[in-house]
Amino acid sequence: MRIALYPGTFDPITLGHIDIIRRAAMLVDRLVIGVAINRDKGPLFSLEERVAMIEAECVVLSDLTGTEIVVHPFENLLINCAHDVGAQIIIRGLRAVADFEYEFQMVGMNRALDNSVETVFLMADAGHQAIASKLVKEIARLGGDVTKFVTSPVKAALAGKYG
Template sequence: MTRIGFYSGSFDPVTLGHTDVVARAAELVDRLVIGIGVHASKTPMFSTAERVEMLREETLIIADKTGAAIDIITFDSLAVEAARAEGATVFFRGLRDGTDFDYEMQMAGMNGAMAPDIQTVFVAASPAVRHIAANLVRQVATMGGDVSSFVSPEVERRLQARFAGS
């Protein structure tokens, strides 16, 4: 039986915190589906295509190292529906702190009520990336700050290009 996990988010941009969760989740499943939530009410910094491309670039080495297949999809429905469509039996959710835990427990409860066949596994962020939040990375980048310790060199390049001449 193939173990399939589902990890969702906006990934705007992909941070070292995201790839930390991906790497550890990929160790636990045969196939990890990364779902990029696309919602009409949100205006992301990077287009959907750019976020898919960034995630593909960032996860190639992880897939090679872990042996897990890593697929990137987009979805505009509930995460439980997207996970179910992919055959996932586990949701992976990253936790940085107690605030994340409180929110993620509520989300796990809701997801569990809608999809009791899909378990939620919390992945505690590694200490080196625990402080990283994509919204803060966007803010620092927007103001011309150094984001090199929060994102990969390729994502940093994309952020710099986005704000060049701002």
């Protein structure tokens, strides 16, 4: 069974994340969405809110791809999380060259910790390359329209946070 782990903060989940999840799910038998409990980042949404949003979005993707998609919060090293969920593959989405430089360093560190877990990069669809959760939150906070970047339920959740 091919199991992959797609980690992130997902604060909130965007159309870019959903694109990567959909495409990754077509490559594996089980896809685990690892939701990082990163207290240092000070997320807008609680862990429970982020997990609920991801689970809601993944129901449709699981049905569409026929792949089991599960959500797994984690607070340990990424490589340890991969072991915890039985993943042989870590999925990372790339938007730009700056992403690659950071991810290249992370792959090197993860391989030094355990070279049995492979990292696979998926390029974001051209229509989603500019989407970043940080920017989506900023647009929503300032009253802008985030319809092009998130689903309707996530847009409503953002509106609930910012009023």
